[in-house]
Amino acid sequence: MTLLAHDRYCDQIAHQVAGLRAVVTSGTDLSATVPTCPDWSLEQLVRHMGGALRWVELLVRTRAQEHVPDERVPMHDGPEARGDAAALDAWLGETGEMVVGTLREAGPDAKVWGWAGTPSSGFWARRMTHEITVHRADATLTAGLPYDVAPDVAADALDEWLEIVEYIQRNVPHRAANEFHGPGRAIHLHATDTAPELNAEWIVELLEDGVAWRRGHERATVALRGPLTSVLLAFFRRLPLNSPELEIVGERELLEFWLERATFG
Template identity: 75%
Template structure:
């Protein structure tokens, strides 16, 4: 698995936080329900995202060797005032600067508690890149604003999603993920195909359901079902942020298998 450079993740977190701030200050209704996270308002989504960044900042800055509770994180919940875009923006700006500074100071190999895979700052730089990237999509949709993401970031978001599903299957007991091992799905597969990838970027994936867990790789292969479309749209659909019926997407083959996958790999 090839990751982006640590500094690339740090720069992307800063970039995505800046774009999320622009949603906050766009005049959008902070009380509006987020269509893709209907339990949250736009303000709650922003506070959740900023809180996650502040939690990671504390983990990385202190080189924590075990998890820390939310209540241990300074200003985890955001500003006291509700419905105040200026206060929310200032808190988010401070949050982004702090987490990026902590990650850069630590470097990729600093040992830090992590919930999946190797415990290092590299894991958290990548995880927070995609945490903000995807939740910024939620925010943009809520505010009716356009959404774009760099191709290499969208591709890495898909890699990370598959890595985490595979890791959870191998190391944790997770009922929904365990259902992907069902005998009836053994030998079936999912192909993701980005139709607009720039030259030099391999933007096709094969996900195989082996009965023991998933196996995945980048590349072009025939599969039980294929999801085709622009890279950003494929990424958003795979994160359940874009309906499969969206006009820019095409599902070829056994759609029910893709739906089965998406229903059981939803998180974040």
């Protein structure tokens, strides 16, 4: 699968950090519960995301060859003051500048520890792009603000998620992943609002030897159709399947089966 350019990932991290900062400074109650991550408040979500970015920045800058504990990351948990939007915004802004600068300096091929079999700085640029893309959705949904994603980024996010599912199934003992083995059922994801050259359609097969996927338009056991951003959010369990912009054709139970189990990564 063709990846986006390294600079595109770096640009998107900067863009998504700016979007997350806009939520922080929008006047939304930082103690509000995040509907799509109900164990977190909005402030906890932002601190989690900023901490992840700082962790990656340290990994890449030091060319770490093994996992680095969170407690070794300076300012990992954010500013001491709680409920202070200005302090949280400043910390997040500094975080974004740090991680984007470090990733640009490293380029995509620096050798860095990674957990999914791709030990490079490029892996982390891609991973953080999609981590913050999805968590910005959590934040904007909490704030009731509009949300969109560039089509190439949304499509790559779906590719990456399916690659993670494959990796977990093959390399990490996981009960839910093992349940994806099956007699040839398939899920078709179909974005209805993109240019044909993007090929924003996916076939996800649940076979006897595990999950296989590819881009393309084929008949399947169930199809999830709608605008690409909506398909992305639904497949990441951020948008209910009964949302009016989505259409499900075929055996809805298979799609629900997948979404209930694809909760790792």
